[in-house]
Ligand SMILES: Nc1ncnc2c1ncn2[C@@H]1O[C@H](COP(=O)(O)OP(=O)(O)O)[C@@H](O)[C@H]1O
Ligand SMILES: Nc1ncnc2c1ncn2[C@@H]1O[C@H](COP(=O)(O)OP(=O)(O)O)[C@@H](O)[C@H]1O
């Protein structure tokens with residue numbers, strides 16, 4: 001992949017000149033929905049990085065804010081939703097406040113998107129070949145012949161049988177699983193650095209889901225494409241991601257290496273979430289149960305948003321909001337892991 | 348009494364359900380198209396014992412919901428029989444007998460919202476089956492029963508005066524369960540009862556279903572596409588593919604020693620959440636169009652063990668051992684390798 005020059009402004013590039021900024025950096029992101037009955041804060045103080053070629057899983061229950069976070073990154077937040085605070089940096093350059101035309105340049109070319117329903121990304125009136133070549137021509141400086149060849153290569157890569165014939169077919173002529181493969185090919189057209197995949201397998205049958213997940217993982221490894229994989233399915237994350245971010249009520253509850261978060265979750269919510277998933281081979285009569293439900297946006301509790309449901313809650317949890325703090329190899333927003341009194345200087 | 352105990356609570360034999368999916372007559376004439384039929388359920392047999400949970404699992408479109416609807420009488424079978432507690436349901440003609448039988452089983456659906464009348468208060472929703480079957484007349488008794496039911500499913504009696512939209516998805520499913528329990532049924536058909544819910548809410552509902560089963564001695568036909576959920580809930584499991592049962596076994600055997608190649612493929616799709624290392628079965632292909640199913644064994648285009656015979660001849664579901672049945676030629680021919 002070609003090296004892209006960094007903007008020389010320096011203002012947002014990290015202080016240490018030696019360290020290259022991460023591919024994507026989300027800093028204190030806040031998303032609001034202004035309304036007549038007051039402003040709803042849907043995403044509150046969310047920060048995380050994505051490294052080149054890394055697969056970051058983003059899990060949480062419906063309404064936790066996963067899709068909004070993805071939409072904000074790729075600049076597709078629908079009004080009245082708006083970024084009310086924080087920043088989103090691509091290679092250290094802010095992209096959250098770019099004019100629409102500049103954002104369109106980035107979309108598809110440097111950050112691509114895969115949605116749950118493949119038909120969202122496909123135009124029913126054009127053949128998949130037309131859609132692939134159009135996307136390739138829009139982003140890469142090559143001729144029509146070369147674009148069609150690249151389209152064929154991509155279809156082969158994503159496992160479409162007989163691509164020479166299938167390239168001239170329309171979306172409705174493909175099965176659900178094959179359509180999602182086409183959408184992955186479409187996302188890969190311009191060799192983006194980051195793909196945001198929002199529940200890419202949720203609408204698919206389990207046997208197709210397994211194939212699509214394996215494909216996405218293999219292609220992103222081969223192309224060194226980073227992925228933010230948004231899903232409510234912890235199993236998919238466990239199989240695919242390098243790191244995982246757990247969202248709860250518009251905030252990050254825990255983030256860390258997937259093995260740690262899945263096998264030794266530190267945050268009480270993550271622990272409850274993991275325990276509530278039926279697992280083969282674990283002969284339990286009852287599952288771990290988190291009582292209650294995630295709060296609505298207009299009734300987010302004070303302090304730690306999880307405190308009314310948390311068995312470990314104590315006084316401080318009701319009063320003070322925890323930031324992400326080191327909890328062994330992961331970071332958890334929980335007062336069970338208070339920073340040590342003599343903090344080491346953070347690098 | 349002992350003879351009655353030995354009877355399965357439900358016996359389904361060679362059940363079939365065919366849907367007419369032809370285009371409208373005029374189109375058929377203009378486009379010279381023949382009538383088209385879809386065999387949603389194509390000769391399914393199983394039994395469910397009192398107090399057990401029997402699960403049906405399979406990918407979407409394999410006929411699970413159609414079986415559920417046939418069992419509770421929402422669809423007429425095209426062929427085959429359903430016997431509840433030894434009585435052939437089709438042979439019951441008297442209205443009162445049918446009513447008496449109908450009271451003994453209930454159904455819970457996937458979408459708890461669609462099955463609740465949004466304009467009714469919860470107390471009226473839960474009391475409806477009591478009124479329909481006329482089991483209680485006294486208004487005060489009915490409201491006591493409703494309060495008891497709401498408590499039983501983990502809601503509060505005060506919730507009775509609210510409307511469905513005031514509840515979360517998990518609470519709505521609790522309301523559906525309370526309604527289903529209103530007439531003290533013995534048997535619940537649960538069609539993907541937690542598929543629309545988040546995992547933490549799913550855990551609440553699955554726990555509730557197990558508690559109720561323990562407390563009330565309920566028998567469940569439990570339908571799900573999620574194999575881990577099925578493993579957690581069921582004593583015995585039937586695996587469906589394109590309208591047919593391809594394997595039935597007790598839950599432990601099915602998950603530890605699956606025989607049918609499709610069962611093995613399905614098990615390989617379960618994400619390895621314990622991260623203990625992957626199974627080696629490869630997953631390929633997709634479920635074909637059920638209107639034009641493949642010949643012979645309908646799984647043959649996706650089966651690594653398929654032979655010429657499989658393309659010609661549909662295998663019967665036959666007993667392989669005391670608690671395992673499978674429909675696959677390779678097993679009888681000794682070509683199915685142990686895992
Ligand atoms: N247009 C909107 N107006 C008000 N609230 C919204 C709007 N869109 C999303 N939300 C709220 O934002 C929260 C996060 O939504 P979303 O990111 O879609 O969740 P997830 O993808 O994790 O299921 C939810 O509580 C949702 O209700
Ligand atoms: N009322 C109906 N009319 C026509 N086809 C139907 C009807 N109900 C179900 N089908 C078809 O029958 C097959 C089995 O459906 P269903 O029982 O809903 O499967 P499952 O619950 O396993 O997903 C599917 O191909 C479905 O499209």
Ligand code: SF4
Nearest residue numbers: 304307310317334335
């Ligand atoms: S901060 Fe307190 S309430 Fe929140 S998760 Fe930690 S222990 Fe529980």
Ligand code: SF4
Nearest residue numbers: 644647650657675676
């Ligand atoms: S009958 Fe043949 S095609 Fe069908 S599952 Fe067995 S081996 Fe495979």
Ligand SMILES: [Mg+2]
Nearest residue numbers: 066067068198
């Ligand atoms: Mg979403």
Ligand SMILES: [Mg+2]
Nearest residue numbers: 411412413539
């Ligand atoms: Mg169904």
